[in-house]
Amino acid sequence: MVFENEKIKEILEYYRKIWALNHASGLMGWDMEVYMPKEGVRERSVAQGELSMLLHQLITDDKFVEMVEKAAEQEGLNEYEQGVIRVLKREIKHAKAIPREVIGELSRVTGEATMAWREAREKNDYEKFKPYLDKIIELERKIADYLGYEEHPYDALADLFEEGYTVRDYDRFFGEIEKPLKNLLQKIMENWPKEHPLESREYDKEKLKKVNLEILKLLGYPLESRARMDVSAHPFTIGLGVGDVRITTRYEGFDFKRSLLAVVHEFGHALYELQISPEFSMSPIAHGVSSGIHESQSRFWENIIGRSKEFAENIYPLLKENLDFMAEYSPEDIYIYFNTVKPSLIRVEADEVTYNMHILLRYTLEKLMITGEINTSDLPELWNEKMEEYLGIKPKDYKDGVLQDIHWSLGSIGYFPTYSLGTVLAAQIGYHASRDIPGFQEKIRSGEYGEIREYLRDKVHRYGSMYPPKELLKKSFGEEVEPRYFLEYLEKKYLS
Amino acid sequence: MVFENEKIKEILEYYRKIWALNHASGLMGWDMEVYMPKEGVRERSVAQGELSMLLHQLITDDKFVEMVEKAAEQEGLNEYEQGVIRVLKREIKHAKAIPREVIGELSRVTGEATMAWREAREKNDYEKFKPYLDKIIELERKIADYLGYEEHPYDALADLFEEGYTVRDYDRFFGEIEKPLKNLLQKIMENWPKEHPLESREYDKEKLKKVNLEILKLLGYPLESRARMDVSAHPFTIGLGVGDVRITTRYEGFDFKRSLLAVVHEFGHALYELQISPEFSMSPIAHGVSSGIHESQSRFWENIIGRSKEFAENIYPLLKENLDFMAEYSPEDIYIYFNTVKPSLIRVEADEVTYNMHILLRYTLEKLMITGEINTSDLPELWNEKMEEYLGIKPKDYKDGVLQDIHWSLGSIGYFPTYSLGTVLAAQIGYHASRDIPGFQEKIRSGEYGEIREYLRDKVHRYGSMYPPKELLKKSFGEEVEPRYFLEYLEKKYLS
Incomplete structure (x- = not known):
């Protein structure tokens, strides 16, 4: 058994809901690229949006955050358990730092931007894409500020991926x-x-x-x-x-x-x-x-x-x-x-x-x-x-x-x-x-x-x-x- | 616009979460029958279970139930809106009537029963399946009682499908x-x-x-x-x-x-x-x-x-x-x-x-x-x-x-x-x-x-x-x- 601590086990039980939503959302993303009929896209996008809001709710839930904080304070956690805490603290930090409206706006803008980008690329027309890129850069700057950084705003964004x-x-x-x-x-x-x-x-x-x-x-x-x-x-x-x-x-x-x-x-x-x-x-x-x-x-x-x-x-x-x-x-x-x-x-x-x-x-x-x-x-x-x-x-x-x-x-x-x-x-x-x-x-x-x-x-x-x-x-x-x-x-x- | 009443619109906005979870769960069920790799079954079953618990929570949520009850009391709902209320009242009734432990037990028993049934059928051995069927009949009788009926316990179960x-x-x-x-x-x-x-x-x-x-x-x-x-x-x-x-x-x-x-x-x-x-x-x-x-x-x-x-x-x-x-x-x-x-x-x-x-x-x-x-x-x-x-x-x-x-x-x-x-x-x-x-x-x-x-x-x-x-x-x-x-x-x- 890699997870032995009782508090960690409780956390993992709660986390299973989050995992399940990620699993569902992952399958929905896969299906959209490989098998979904074309006109399924509108409803699928709404479903993805709803799932990500549910995920946000579950991750920022006060009870869950407290569970993670309490568990983090314990001594004697093994390396697996420490890994769990590290990853969850990051997830909670990211979810709490960025206001939900900003996430919502980014999701809306990138949705439109992706369509605009496809059209712009096809027509070789940069001006069609530029206003969306402006908006995205503006939002990404905000997100960097919300996340915080020591030396460079790009640090905050880079850390999300690496x-x-x-x-x-x-x-x-x-x-x-x-x-x-x-x-x-x-x-x-x-x-x-x-x-x-x-x-x-x-x-x-x-x-x-x-x-x-x-x-x-x-x-x-x-x-x-x-x-x-x-x-x-x-x-x-x-x-x-x-x-x-x-x-x-x-x-x-x-x-x-x-x-x-x-x-x-x-x-x-x-x-x-x-x-x-x-x-x-x-x-x-x-x-x-x-x-x-x-x-x-x-x-x-x-x-x-x-x-x-x-x-x-x-x-x-x-x-x-x-x-x-x-x-x-x-x-x-x-x-x-x-x-x-x-x-x-x-x-x-x-x-x-x-x-x-x-x-x-x-x-x-x-x-x-x-x-x-x-x-x-x-x-x-x-x-x-x-x-x-x-x-x-x-x-x-x-x-x-x-x-x-x-x-x-x-x-x-x-x-x-x-x-x-x-x-x-x-x-x-x-x-x-x-x-x-x-x-x-x-x-x-x-x-x-x-x-x-x-x-x-x-x-x-x-x-x-x-x-x-x-x-x-x-x-x-x-x-x-x-x-x-x-x-x-x-x-x-x-x-x- | 078929839905015009403001209270109904609010309900539909909340319901979108329930719809999205059903959409996800439907896709997961489809995928399991057509494309999922064999060994995905264990995690997929857990994910389905977690989603159905989330669904149960959302449907029986006090705020939602109250919204539906309030909306139902209004006069002048059109036929579409009345249909929404009728269907939601049924969903709420079913979710609230049957204790979550009973649903959980039924889900566990039917999971095992399906496997036992496959084996029993293959080996032409009714005794292998019988104990599971006993358990299922017992649970279904309970469910009929929880749901309530006027003349015959079977009425309660039949109504779930028709x-x-x-x-x-x-x-x-x-x-x-x-x-x-x-x-x-x-x-x-x-x-x-x-x-x-x-x-x-x-x-x-x-x-x-x-x-x-x-x-x-x-x-x-x-x-x-x-x-x-x-x-x-x-x-x-x-x-x-x-x-x-x-x-x-x-x-x-x-x-x-x-x-x-x-x-x-x-x-x-x-x-x-x-x-x-x-x-x-x-x-x-x-x-x-x-x-x-x-x-x-x-x-x-x-x-x-x-x-x-x-x-x-x-x-x-x-x-x-x-x-x-x-x-x-x-x-x-x-x-x-x-x-x-x-x-x-x-x-x-x-x-x-x-x-x-x-x-x-x-x-x-x-x-x-x-x-x-x-x-x-x-x-x-x-x-x-x-x-x-x-x-x-x-x-x-x-x-x-x-x-x-x-x-x-x-x-x-x-x-x-x-x-x-x-x-x-x-x-x-x-x-x-x-x-x-x-x-x-x-x-x-x-x-x-x-x-x-x-x-x-x-x-x-x-x-x-x-x-x-x-x-x-x-x-x-x-x-x-x-x-x-x-x-x-x-x-x-x-x-x-």
């Missing part, structure tokens, strides 16, 4: 990678392939679906018993419980790596949720701890495993068996196809060398918007300048520039840097894993992923949200995020 | 059909086909799925925009909102009418939910009013339309195009295949002539169990006696006898008679529709279902739960249920 991470952390982090990445990119561009014919090759969707399912089986994804794979416009993962985790992918009909590597990426997210200690089921610590740590897991499988030579060799027979055009290509071709490097305009299509520059750009602009140093009128121009500065290219229109991501219309200011954190951490974890697991590469080549899964379970997954990100990294790897592993990984991979 | 229907109603109802049905059956058996070679013919599941989807389009089912069709072990329909209604069917791989007619049946349920006035969205009257009226809609489409000669002609080209063996058969063959008549042991496979005898048997036994006139030890023997009496056949084992239905293990005592009510009403509505809609048969033959849909919308669907069943029937057809229409329908169909 507990304990601040502008100071991210500035140092990006400071350590910006120049080396630029230099690396220049050198890589001299010799490394920039494109591959498979990028325009069309595929049979049903056949690729079969490949994706076979790869999931190979990786150890418990399809049917504890997991699913479906189709949605944008791939995502949702953990509904220790016995129910779901991923999605998409099938554009050409450039099959987009679909296949999305599956491997989402598998990484899913495995995290699947390997959390089952005793945590339905408790506040039964999810991955943060966006960045989650992304480290998806990027580990996508980049460190999925973009390796050994993985290309491992899945080559599968590809050849199912995709008729594969006979023209070798495992080496697949490796190159999965790893072409070239500055490009769209973040989600970026390779692992240029990817972080896309994030740095967004991080820089978000900070400036939150402090008010720039306003949304300056944004498109600044976007283009920064693209030129970081990657040497400039978008010709808004939809390949400032309008490409959905995040700002969702009000997710502070989220982007966790993508870089995760990408960089993936290489760091890859370093440790390949050192700690004998024959790491060989295991990938022969499709033996069991030990790798167990390693990740042991070092990261099983803890759920027990420890905040920095503490988890220290505990499991003896160090916090260290970008040098990532730089060394790229150098070794692309320049040797 | 507002206003009592043993007095059902005794009269079955009294009117029992003998005539027996006589009819004897005559029909002399000349009418008892079986058809298509009953054992295997089919390609993907092809039948295509046929089912084409038939749904033909009938006017708004696939993708407002509706879905999926696969589950037992076909069912769920209305999640006016913009989101879902049906399921199953594919056994042989005897394709089982799958196809299930689709037509569920379409009838779905159309009811889809054609409720959109202004009722998210209100207490936004669902079909009762199990029996709902079943009258599904049976109307399954029996009156789906088992007609004209329907066989209408869908014949579709069948021929998709099922390769169809070239051997004519539309007349399909008609016969859809309508073979023979006493059989299994209710869900029964034809429209023998079906009600299966229900009468269950109704008779339920009443006797609730009053304690028989106990569960007598049940298997009595089952067999009654089968002999009603249909002249006797099951050789429990799984084709007393263990065949899931209903008792779910605690749904009082539900069965609504199946007969619906089946009989379907013929009554068919009589009126064919008299009121010029060229009714011709329209089916040529696949023009628009006017039929509109007729049902006008007479039944649009009202949702505004009127209780008896009042609705009186208002729309000038009479309550009249079994003679059903008997005349059978006589005309099978004996002329």
Whole structure:
């Protein structure tokens, strides 16, 4: 039994209502993306709104808050119980700090903003989106004030996605990678392939679906018993419980790596949720701890495993068996196809060398918007300048520039840097894993992923949200995020 | 605007929370039958339990109850508003009458009973199920007492599924059909086909799925925009909102009418939910009013339309195009295949002539169990006696006898008679529709279902739960249920 304290047990019993509403809301979100009939959207949105108000009520309920405060004062809580208290205190703080009207307004504005963003992107018309972005930035500034911060208003927002991470952390982090990445990119561009014919090759969707399912089986994804794979416009993962985790992918009909590597990426997210200690089921610590740590897991499988030579060799027979055009290509071709490097305009299509520059750009602009140093009128121009500065290219229109991501219309200011954190951490974890697991590469080549899964379970997954990100990294790897592993990984991979 | 009274509007605003929880719970139930990974069941059950406790809290909340009582005292409420009050008073009454411990115990016992029933049926071992049935009958008797009744404890339970229907109603109802049905059956058996070679013919599941989807389009089912069709072990329909209604069917791989007619049946349920006035969205009257009226809609489409000669002609080209063996058969063959008549042991496979005898048997036994006139030890023997009496056949084992239905293990005592009510009403509505809609048969033959849909919308669907069943029937057809229409329908169909 991980939870022994009576007061904690009482809290967990109360929390089960909150868990159940989150579970329901999660399923409703999943369904909306994969199976809901189109005209269900209006009623579904109302239902989501009502559930989130009920959740807010339950989390800020005086009796519950008092229970948590009383329990927190006790001595002798074990680490699991301390984790529960830490997570609940954060949830209560966030729910109490921000007035319900502000949450309501943000929810309304982001709802409208998302629709406006879709239209604006389609029509390549930034002005259609700008007034909504203004409103969102204004609300996010308010939220930062309500939450409070020590040095920078962005700190308050960043902490929502990555507990304990601040502008100071991210500035140092990006400071350590910006120049080396630029230099690396220049050198890589001299010799490394920039494109591959498979990028325009069309595929049979049903056949690729079969490949994706076979790869999931190979990786150890418990399809049917504890997991699913479906189709949605944008791939995502949702953990509904220790016995129910779901991923999605998409099938554009050409450039099959987009679909296949999305599956491997989402598998990484899913495995995290699947390997959390089952005793945590339905408790506040039964999810991955943060966006960045989650992304480290998806990027580990996508980049460190999925973009390796050994993985290309491992899945080559599968590809050849199912995709008729594969006979023209070798495992080496697949490796190159999965790893072409070239500055490009769209973040989600970026390779692992240029990817972080896309994030740095967004991080820089978000900070400036939150402090008010720039306003949304300056944004498109600044976007283009920064693209030129970081990657040497400039978008010709808004939809390949400032309008490409959905995040700002969702009000997710502070989220982007966790993508870089995760990408960089993936290489760091890859370093440790390949050192700690004998024959790491060989295991990938022969499709033996069991030990790798167990390693990740042991070092990261099983803890759920027990420890905040920095503490988890220290505990499991003896160090916090260290970008040098990532730089060394790229150098070794692309320049040797 | 259908809702104008300020107090009613306040009530509806509060009710939106209840609606949202029901919406969430409905989706969770749907998902559990169609897509949930197997091991999700434990957490899903807990989530359902927590949601139903939250629902109970919200419905019995003093403030809400007072709001409803105050609003009910007002004069000048329109019929929509009166409908809202009537439905809410029932919900409140049911929630308040039965102590929460009893609901909790019933939920626990039926959970275990369902598992025990599955095992008992598989092993053909009645004793494995008997102790659970004892417990359920005991709890149902208690519930009848808590709810209160005037003449018969069964009245209290029957009313839960069919507002206003009592043993007095059902005794009269079955009294009117029992003998005539027996006589009819004897005559029909002399000349009418008892079986058809298509009953054992295997089919390609993907092809039948295509046929089912084409038939749904033909009938006017708004696939993708407002509706879905999926696969589950037992076909069912769920209305999640006016913009989101879902049906399921199953594919056994042989005897394709089982799958196809299930689709037509569920379409009838779905159309009811889809054609409720959109202004009722998210209100207490936004669902079909009762199990029996709902079943009258599904049976109307399954029996009156789906088992007609004209329907066989209408869908014949579709069948021929998709099922390769169809070239051997004519539309007349399909008609016969859809309508073979023979006493059989299994209710869900029964034809429209023998079906009600299966229900009468269950109704008779339920009443006797609730009053304690028989106990569960007598049940298997009595089952067999009654089968002999009603249909002249006797099951050789429990799984084709007393263990065949899931209903008792779910605690749904009082539900069965609504199946007969619906089946009989379907013929009554068919009589009126064919008299009121010029060229009714011709329209089916040529696949023009628009006017039929509109007729049902006008007479039944649009009202949702505004009127209780008896009042609705009186208002729309000038009479309550009249079994003679059903008997005349059978006589005309099978004996002329």
